[in-house]
Amino acid sequence: MADYKTNCPHTSDHKPKCVCRHVFAGLSEQYYRFFNGQSHEYDLVCNQCKKYLDRIRINMKKVCHTCFEKIESDGEFVKFLGAPEITKNSGKLSFEHLRTPGPIIAGRSIRAIQPIIGVGGSKWVMVDSTSAVSILDLESFTLVTVTFLDLEKVNLNGKIGIKVSADGHYAAIVSRVNRIDGERDSNKGVVLDLHSGLETMVLDRGDYYTELSEFSIAFYDYNDKVYLVHATDWNRLDVSDPATGELVTERSFKQRPKEAWRFKYKAGSEFYGNLIVSPSNKRIADFGWCWGPYGALSSWSLPEWLEKNVWEADNGPSKFDMNSYQYYWDGAVCWINDNTICAWGIGDDDENLIAGAMIFDARNGKQLSWFPGPGPSLFTYDQYLFTTELEGNSTSVWDVESGKRLHQEADFTPNCYHHGSQQFLTALEDGSFIISYLSSPD
Ligand SMILES: [Zn+2]
């Protein structure tokens, strides 16, 4: 093992990292992370040195990795400078695209669409601009309308969200409406039985700043039964049986035990946001926000919540924060497996996030790795991480182990991904669709 010389009191097993002499000497607490053109490596530089990035090398001190991390955590990070290098390894993968024979939904526009992932085939549930809820089958190219939404309960002027149970039996459809002067917000929704077309539940999370984050809804399976997690207030999530609406997580916030308060006892609470469930339905992640405001990406165990501790979602022992971000929440996230979660954006402030992915261990909240490049849309994982860069109008395929971009497909920005059929769906303006697959020669 090589021992590298450093300017700190330690030798280093790894190539030392660089810090400007002012940050090194503690003359500047604030520091900038400057990507120095060598892959993901960055140096720490002060406000003065950042003006001379082309010639700061003479001002740099070498430190071991432990000292580097200590300087980072003790000081105050201001901004990234430059850009990390994206590692590319193109060649083997490509996409195949198939267009449906003709328009399937001519004359209407899609307001929300989600796949039915557990029933085989290529089925999707969609809400369109006429308030129809339909099942789209892209094997038979048919569209069957199940019902029309009750517009008293789901305001089509709002941002429509939809989640579908894996067995295709239930859909939760919600509307998030921004504050209108003199009117209450309308952050409400319904649960539909897609077999009968009947409404089984009405969803309501109140109007206390609930327009600022996604309406939290997620289905999951546990012991061969379907459950729905849904927001029942700005700071409360519950689990219900979507067939009957029966509440499974009955608890009174008036008798909330001290340990069930997150942050400061009786002062802190959180606004829930977008929920995503891990592949085997073991954990759930929320990307909501707290006063500051800052976004908080957290996760907890679903079986613990149902079996052991009714306060698990509030502040149970399995709940961990992965990252917090000034003024940024409901960002793109996906599960890699039941223990690992991947979130878009490198940094901790909405004004200072650079394109990339951060990977966390959901069981303790620790960051495992990061890599630069991925864009903020279509964040989905299935063997590879798929991301869409709207600026470049392209979709990229990433290996999360190495952080390498394996392929980039130009002029391709699909709406969503079907984990069952492994298809990407793109809706076209004329009412037809393109189905795309990743193909590899191996
Ligand atoms: Zn300096």
Ligand SMILES: [Zn+2]
């Ligand atoms: Zn050191």
